Each structure stands twice: as C-alpha cells, then as structure tokens.
Amino acid sequence: MSRIDAKFAALKAEGKAAFVSFVMAGDPDYETSLAIVKGLPAAGVDVIELGMPFTDPMADGPAIQLAGQRALAGGMTLGRVLEMVRSFRVDDQTTPIILMGYYNPIYSMGVERFVAAAKDAGVDGLIVVDLPPEEDDELCLPANAAGLNFIRLATPTTDDTRLPAVARNTSGFVYYVSITGITGAASASAARVAPEVDRVRKATGLPVCVGFGVKTPEASAEIAGVADGVVVGSAIIERIAAGEDTASVLAFVKSLTEAAHGA
Amino acid sequence: MNDTTPNSYRTGPDERGRFGIFGGRFVSETLMPLILDLEAEYEKAKTDPGFWAEMDDLWTHYVGRPSPLYYAERLTEELGGAKIYMKRDELNHTGAHKINNVLGQILLARRMGKTRIIAETGAGQHGVATATVCARFGLECIVFMGATDVERQKPNVFRMKLLGAKVVPVTSGRATLKDAMNEALRDWVTNVENTFYCIGTVAGPHPYPAMVRDFQSIIGKETRAQMMEREGRLPDTLVACIGGGSNAMGLFHPFLDDPEVRIIGVEAGGHGVDDRMEHAASLTGGRPGVLHGNRTYLLQDADGQILEGHSISAGLDYPGIGPEHSWLHDMGRVEYVSVTDDEALAAFQLSCRTEGIIPALEPSHALAHVAKLAPTLPRENLLVMNMCGRGDKDIFTVAEALGSKI
Known part of the structure; x- marks a missing residue:
C-alpha cells in the first residue's frame, strides 16, 4: 500500500476528508519554503503537493505563476525540488508528497533519471498538468512501474465517454478541477461539485479531491463535506507572496484544515 | 533520431499527432476534449468540397490569390x-501570408458554432489577420499580445482596434509572444463553451500543426x-x-x-x-x-x-x-x-x-x-x-x- 493509499484509508476510517495543500517549492526562497513544508503536517495537512517551478505554467493563474517566478529567480531547479523532499523525509515518513508541475523540466532531466531520483527522495506521486492520458507512455507508465502514483486531473469537460480513459493507469486519488479555468480563479459551489464527485468516484473507484478556487475556511469545509478531499493552493501562496512569516502562513493553513476536518 | 528514409515526407502526422517523436497533444485535461472535437471537425471539413469551395472563393476575391x-x-x-x-x-x-490560415480556421469555427475567437500575436500580423476575418464574419475577437510587443508594434495594435478586436496586453512572464500564447491558452481553458483558439503558426497541440500547414x-x-x-x-x-x-x-x-x-x-x-x-x-x-x-x-x-x-x-x-x-x-x-x-x-x-x-x-x-x-x-x-x-x-x-x- 502506498503512502497515499494508507493516508486515505486512515482518513476514511476516521470519517474525515483529506486536506491537500499546494505550495511552490523554493517560494520565496529554499530555506523558508522548506520550513513551511516541514510545518504543514502539524498544521493538519494530510497530503502535500509541492510545485515544480516552470517558466510557462499555462494552466495557472497569477498567484502560482508569480510563485514559480520567485522560486526560479531564487535559483530553484528540479534537482533542488527533490533535495527539498529528501530533507522533509528526514523527519516525516508518513505524509504523502506529490510533485505537481509541467513536463518539460522532467523531460529535460530525462524521464528514467527523474523517476528513479523522485522515488529515492521519497516522492509518492506526480501530477503533470500537460500530460493527458493520450501521452501516458511519456511519464505515467514509467512512473507507475517505479511505484509512483500518477494522479490525474478530471475537469467539467471530462465527459462520461472520456472518464474511462482518465481512470486508466491512474492511482492514489483523482484531482477534480471544479471549474473550467486556471488556478486561483472563480470557485465552484459544493452543490455543483457534489454530483461531479460522485460521477468521477464511480468511474474510477478512487478517492476524489476537489481543487481550483477554494480560498477560505468556509469553502474548505463546504467542499470537504461533499468530496474525499479538498485542495488549496493559491490562497496559501498569496499569504507567502504578501511576505507573511512562516508561523502566520501555517496558522492560516491550520484554519483551513480544521474547517475541512470538522466538516 | 530516426535513421530510416520514409517513402514519403508528406504523410505525417500519425494518429497521435506525431511527426517522428515531435508534435503530440501535451495539453491539460480541460482542453483535451476540445482539441479532439476540433480534430474531428477538421477531418470532416478536409474532405468536404463545400468547405474548400468557400475557402477558394474567399482566397480569390477577399485575399487576392x-x-x-x-x-x-x-x-x-x-x-x-x-x-x-x-x-x-x-x-x-x-x-502577409497569415490570412491564408486564419480564413480556414474561422470557417471551421463557424462550422463548430463558436462565436468568440481568441488569438495570440507577436508582431501583430496574425492578430491583424484574425481581427480582419472576424470583422468580415461578425465574430467577437480577442487578441493576446505581450505588453512589450504592444509597445513596439503600435500601428498594428491600432489596426486591430479599428477592426473591432479587443487587444489584451499580456504582462505575465516576460510579456512577449510565448507569454501571449500562454495567456490565450488560459483564456481558452476558462471559456471552453463558445471559444475557438485561432493559432497563427504550425505549432501547438495536434491538429494545429497539420491544419495550419494544410491551409498554408x-x-x-x-x-x-x-x-x-x-x-x-x-x-x-x-x-x-x-x-x-x-x-x-x-x-x-x-x-x-x-x-x-x-x-x-x-x-x-x-x-x-x-x-x-x-x-x-x-x-x-x-x-x-x-x-x-x-x-x-x-x-x-x-x-x-x-x-x-x-x-x-x-x-x-x-x-x-x-x-x-x-x-x-x-x-x-x-x-x-x-x-x-x-x-x-x-x-x-x-x-x-x-x-x-x-x-x-x-x-x-x-x-x-x-x-x-x-x-x-x-x-x-x-x-x-x-x-x-x-x-x-x-x-x-x-x-x-x-x-x-x-
């Protein structure tokens, strides 16, 4: 059982939804970013998504674009992202870590080399935005073979004829993108999301986490009430961008996780 | 990469949109159903004499071919x-040659019932061509252009505006052509229902490289x-x-x-x-x-x-x-x-x-x-x-x- 499967099984037993946080590795700098990531589990985060910065994040809104630019300006590389995971794993062997980003830096490093290095560093899963099921042989299949979960995005445009393709070769959970749009944009209501979560859960047999547009503890609680997990990224990153210190960022995260877990 | 000589250099791309290892469909899940729709519609249009008759007529009398x-x-x-x-x-x-392709894509957009056209532009030539054809067919047109390029290509920005297009200066990234393309993709992912993305060159996800090539x-x-x-x-x-x-x-x-x-x-x-x-x-x-x-x-x-x-x-x-x-x-x-x-x-x-x-x-x-x-x-x-x-x-x-x- 992978760390991700174990986490979702444990939460299910407790009757809780998962809280998944997204931060950009290296934002605003390596040390601060590592301190924030290390503090996330104590703030109640169940699954950590760590962004791999890229110059051209075509599915992201301004908050995550700028986070990536800050990280790159600070000298972040894919190799340093893996180093950050390795440092995190020194003290924490149970919280799943998922790397999220775009394909080119991985392709540039070499898929075989990346997959081996990620596994070795303690990465559990990958979300690569620009690799749809049609391109599974690029990274999804090699990642699966190495024991990494390849987590897929499902969206409002993923209709029932397409869902089986999305379900194929995926594991861990499905990330349901609640809106057609970019990260940090408008939010979807729980009432609208609930039937979609059911649809995706039935087709894939996997837990469904919902993200894009969740910004407040209230929204976090609402979504957690209808899904297996809730993902928050831009709202946390905006706090980092505003220069809040690590304790203050983590306190905000705690307010989100408590809301989600209480739902 | 590939050391065998094919019988023909003109049969590509394959069914996955690849020319050898190049090409493909590296897009987010939200866009994937849209480009599959576009591919299906283009495959139909390609063999429809009515589609090419309309193209020929416009090429002759509107473009001057x-x-x-x-x-x-x-x-x-x-x-x-x-x-x-x-x-x-x-x-x-x-x-410029840009209009050859824009006409084809706009006719396709009309067949697909899309009413809102988006495009990226660098020097402004593709933006002007898109604004022109949108005006000709009464379609809403939004052109994404890097803020740096808006500044250095003012005459074309004004042309687009005269033609009724909305020019959106893109300040993300380095504010040039590639960022304009990122922003167009972000718009498309947001407005999936009514929007057609008119790409100006033989790049982008399949079927764009093949489609634009065919029109040019x-x-x-x-x-x-x-x-x-x-x-x-x-x-x-x-x-x-x-x-x-x-x-x-x-x-x-x-x-x-x-x-x-x-x-x-x-x-x-x-x-x-x-x-x-x-x-x-x-x-x-x-x-x-x-x-x-x-x-x-x-x-x-x-x-x-x-x-x-x-x-x-x-x-x-x-x-x-x-x-x-x-x-x-x-x-x-x-x-x-x-x-x-x-x-x-x-x-x-x-x-x-x-x-x-x-x-x-x-x-x-x-x-x-x-x-x-x-x-x-x-x-x-x-x-x-x-x-x-x-x-x-x-x-x-x-x-x-x-x-x-x-």
Whole structure:
C-alpha cells in the first residue's frame, strides 16, 4: 500500500476528508519554503503537493505563476525540488508528497533519471498538468512501474465517454478541477461539485479531491463535506507572496484544515 | 533520431499527432476534449468540397490569390547566380501570408458554432489577420499580445482596434509572444463553451500543426503550378524564413517528395547563434522539449526552463518552432540555417533598392540567405524565396536600426 493509499484509508476510517495543500517549492526562497513544508503536517495537512517551478505554467493563474517566478529567480531547479523532499523525509515518513508541475523540466532531466531520483527522495506521486492520458507512455507508465502514483486531473469537460480513459493507469486519488479555468480563479459551489464527485468516484473507484478556487475556511469545509478531499493552493501562496512569516502562513493553513476536518 | 528514409515526407502526422517523436497533444485535461472535437471537425471539413469551395472563393476575391510568382530580374543580376523568383504573399490582403490560415480556421469555427475567437500575436500580423476575418464574419475577437510587443508594434495594435478586436496586453512572464500564447491558452481553458483558439503558426497541440500547414500549403501548390507554367519544370531551390514556421511549411510541403528540390529554412540568428542565446534559432541553437502542446526544438536552459528568443523581427522571436520542421530537420530533408539581425537589415535594403519591394523583416531573413547562396549557384538554378510579408509595419524598427528619425 502506498503512502497515499494508507493516508486515505486512515482518513476514511476516521470519517474525515483529506486536506491537500499546494505550495511552490523554493517560494520565496529554499530555506523558508522548506520550513513551511516541514510545518504543514502539524498544521493538519494530510497530503502535500509541492510545485515544480516552470517558466510557462499555462494552466495557472497569477498567484502560482508569480510563485514559480520567485522560486526560479531564487535559483530553484528540479534537482533542488527533490533535495527539498529528501530533507522533509528526514523527519516525516508518513505524509504523502506529490510533485505537481509541467513536463518539460522532467523531460529535460530525462524521464528514467527523474523517476528513479523522485522515488529515492521519497516522492509518492506526480501530477503533470500537460500530460493527458493520450501521452501516458511519456511519464505515467514509467512512473507507475517505479511505484509512483500518477494522479490525474478530471475537469467539467471530462465527459462520461472520456472518464474511462482518465481512470486508466491512474492511482492514489483523482484531482477534480471544479471549474473550467486556471488556478486561483472563480470557485465552484459544493452543490455543483457534489454530483461531479460522485460521477468521477464511480468511474474510477478512487478517492476524489476537489481543487481550483477554494480560498477560505468556509469553502474548505463546504467542499470537504461533499468530496474525499479538498485542495488549496493559491490562497496559501498569496499569504507567502504578501511576505507573511512562516508561523502566520501555517496558522492560516491550520484554519483551513480544521474547517475541512470538522466538516 | 530516426535513421530510416520514409517513402514519403508528406504523410505525417500519425494518429497521435506525431511527426517522428515531435508534435503530440501535451495539453491539460480541460482542453483535451476540445482539441479532439476540433480534430474531428477538421477531418470532416478536409474532405468536404463545400468547405474548400468557400475557402477558394474567399482566397480569390477577399485575399487576392493566387499571389504572383515574380521573377526578380535586377536582384538576380546584382547577385550574379541563381535565377531568383519571389512568391509574392506580401500582396495578400492584410500584407502577409497569415490570412491564408486564419480564413480556414474561422470557417471551421463557424462550422463548430463558436462565436468568440481568441488569438495570440507577436508582431501583430496574425492578430491583424484574425481581427480582419472576424470583422468580415461578425465574430467577437480577442487578441493576446505581450505588453512589450504592444509597445513596439503600435500601428498594428491600432489596426486591430479599428477592426473591432479587443487587444489584451499580456504582462505575465516576460510579456512577449510565448507569454501571449500562454495567456490565450488560459483564456481558452476558462471559456471552453463558445471559444475557438485561432493559432497563427504550425505549432501547438495536434491538429494545429497539420491544419495550419494544410491551409498554408496553398503557397507551395500555387508556386508549383506557376513555375511549371513559367519554366516548364520544378524549382531547384526553395528558401523561406522561420519563426514558428508557417510560411515556410506552406511553401515546402508540396515539394517534400521531390528530392531534386533543395529546401532551406532560415531562422533568426539575432546577435549570433552562440551561448549568449541572443537569437531565436530553435533548431540551430536549441534542443527538443515540450511547450505549448507539442514536442519540438526549444530554446531552454539546462533545467528545461524556457528562454526568450531575440530577433530584430518581432515575428520570429519565438523560442520554439513547428514540430514538423523539427522532424524534417532530424530527417535531413530540409536544411536549416540562420542569419543575423544585421544581415537581415542589409537584405531589407537590398530588396528596396533593386526591386522596389519593401519586405517585412521576417522574409528579409530569407532574402539574406538568398544573397549568400545565389552567387554560388549556376544561372539555370531556379530559386524561389517566399516574400511572405510586406515591410510597412517595420519601417520604425528599421529607421531606428539605421540611425534615422521618422
């Protein structure tokens, strides 16, 4: 059982939804970013998504674009992202870590080399935005073979004829993108999301986490009430961008996780 | 990469949208159903005589096709070698080859019931062509343009506005063409229901590279027929400039299976193709990577982060190139070279002086290579260069580079 499967099984037993946080590795700098990531589990985060910065994040809104630019300006590389995971794993062997980003830096490093290095560093899963099921042989299949979960995005445009393709070769959970749009944009209501979560859960047999547009503890609680997990990224990153210190960022995260877990 | 010679260079892409390892569909899940729809619709249109009849009618009466194949007599004399012809696509309505493709995509958008058209533009030529055709059909048009380019291409920004388009200055990233394309993709992912993304070059996810190529192939088809009529045989040499590579692909594609035709693509060498990376020569100075929906040669750093291209021509400074060019490069069917900003500027003036044609800075790159190549070729060598755009838009840039004040 992978760390991700174990986490979702444990939460299910407790009757809780998962809280998944997204931060950009290296934002605003390596040390601060590592301190924030290390503090996330104590703030109640169940699954950590760590962004791999890229110059051209075509599915992201301004908050995550700028986070990536800050990280790159600070000298972040894919190799340093893996180093950050390795440092995190020194003290924490149970919280799943998922790397999220775009394909080119991985392709540039070499898929075989990346997959081996990620596994070795303690990465559990990958979300690569620009690799749809049609391109599974690029990274999804090699990642699966190495024991990494390849987590897929499902969206409002993923209709029932397409869902089986999305379900194929995926594991861990499905990330349901609640809106057609970019990260940090408008939010979807729980009432609208609930039937979609059911649809995706039935087709894939996997837990469904919902993200894009969740910004407040209230929204976090609402979504957690209808899904297996809730993902928050831009709202946390905006706090980092505003220069809040690590304790203050983590306190905000705690307010989100408590809301989600209480739902 | 692939060391076997295919029976034909004209059968690509395969069902996955690949030319060898290049091309593909590297897009987010939200867009995947949209590009599958587009592919299905294009496959239908491709074999529908009604679709092509409408295209032909517009090409003839709205664009002004066929464009002339012009024997550049004084240039030929001046260079003292190959017999130089210019394919005069700068005489098209809107002043460049871009409209050939835009018409095709807008007709497709209409068939699909889309009412809102988005486009990216660098120099503004594709934006102007898109705004023009949208005005012709009464469609809403939004053009994404890097804030840097909005500043340096003011006449085209005003043209687009006159034509009723909304020009959105893009400030994300480095605020140039690649960022405009990112922003167009972000818009498309948000407005999936009513929006059609009209891409300006032979790049992007499948089916765009093949579709744009097919629409631009009118250039090469006409050239073939015109040369047969004028000279009774095929040309010996083809030369065209390459940013994304749509004018070049349009000229080259109908000749790919004629091995006697030598084909040369000219990239923008900026300040010189070296490790300062102040150029936009993806093939001569980049390596394969994945951006904007396709795998192709890209300007990138050691970590796979995308670099900005540089060229005096705003239409060529894109860090990638169409995937079919990458394949033709690796197969060795097409030769790819680069010329510098200074060489292009000299060729710009050469065309003005010898032929009375003010070329755009983009085809000035092709002409700069012709100026090097033609003197080495015999008089009977029939050379065609693609004069894919006129230079009115560039006079400010050229004036500045030559130290003149307008």
